[in-house]
Amino acid sequence: DIQMTQSPSSLSASVGDRFIITCRASQSIITYLNWYQQRPGKAPKLLIYAASSLQSGVPPRFSGSGSGTDFTLTISSLQPEDFAIYYCQQTYSIPFTFGPGTKVDI
Amino acid sequence: QVQLQQSGLVLVNPAQTLSLTCDIFGDSVASNGATWNWIRQSPSRGLEWLGRTYYRSQWFDDYAVSVKGRITINPDTSKNQFSLQLNSLTPQDTAMYYCGRSPIGGSHQVDYWGPGTLVTVSS
Numbered sequence: 001d002i003q004m005t006q007s008p009s010s011l012s013a014s015v016g017d018r019f020i021i022t023c024r025a026s027q028s029i030i031t032y033l034n035w036y037q038q039r040p041g042k043a044p045k046l047l048i049y050a051a052s053s054l055q056s057g058v059p060p061r062f063s064g065s066g067s068g069t070d071f072t073l074t075i076s077s078l079q080p081e082d083f084a085i086y087y088c089q090q091t092y093s094i095p096f097t098f099g100p101g102t103k104v105d106i
Numbered sequence: 107q108v109q110l111q112q113s114g115l116v117l118v119n120p121a122q123t124l125s126l127t128c129d130i131f132g133d134s135v136a137s138n139g140a141t142w143n144w145i146r147q148s149p150s151r152g153l154e155w156l157g158r159t160y161y162r163s164q165w166f167d168d169y170a171v172s173v174k175g176r177i178t179i180n181p182d183t184s185k186n187q188f189s190l191q192l193n194s195l196t197p198q199d200t201a202m203y204y205c206g207r208s209p210i211g212g213s214h215q216v217d218y219w220g221p222g223t224l225v226t227v228s229s
Contacts, residue, residue, distance in 0.1 A: 001171070034215040043204055043222055044153070049215035087153055091214035095170035098153035 002026050002090050004099035017078045021102045023071045023088035032092035035073045039084045108132040110205050110220035117226050123193040128205030128220055135181045135188050136161045141208045144190045148201035195227045
């Protein structure tokens with residue numbers, strides 16, 4: 001199975017901050033990388049797919065980049081509703097595996 | 107707009123079989139443009155993709171090795187739903203179980219999720 005790691009595991013930030021989450025795959029996954037946001041008690045929500053494509057309805061302050069093994073999720077200016085847990089997922093090979101998550105809180 | 111509906115809470119005894127269904131609204135389980143997935147989440151294992159079913163002139167399925175041999179995902183075209191069966195349950199199968207849709211043409215991303223079913227395996 002392809003192993004996914006994320007850093008940092010958690011961070012504290014303020015409204016208006018710019019922050020970057022890094023996701024690394026144990027082997028090349030080209031651009032088969034998705035990002036999800038999960039708020040407490042809710043199902044994950046798709047933000048970015050294919051490493052850099054913004055899901056319809058997601059604010060443009062979210063962006064993704066990377067290819068191969070290293071990827072980033074950037075939020076240009078944190079909003080109150082962005083405090084959540086963020087997960088990356090590789091879909092290059094089955095089983096599709098998720099990273100352990102990055103918790104962003106105030 | 108696609109909506110996926112799941113039942114709320116399930117309590118199952120160890121060694122028994124879990125059966126869950128996911129009702130689809132706004133799309134078809136037999137669509138050539140989607141795959142239909144089960145994913146679970148627990149504090150100990152995080153998010154874990156379990157498997158999927160999809161139709162491409164015939165039915166296909168894929169399963170995670172971690173549950174292979176215990177899992178079956180079946181479509182039901184008459185009810186426009188798909189189901190998960192997981193047998194030989196242990197307490198380690200306690201988790202929130204989500205169903206989800208992946209559209210064709212992307213990177214197998216799950217763009218619509220069900221609300222989840224909390225499954226507890228306990229005697």
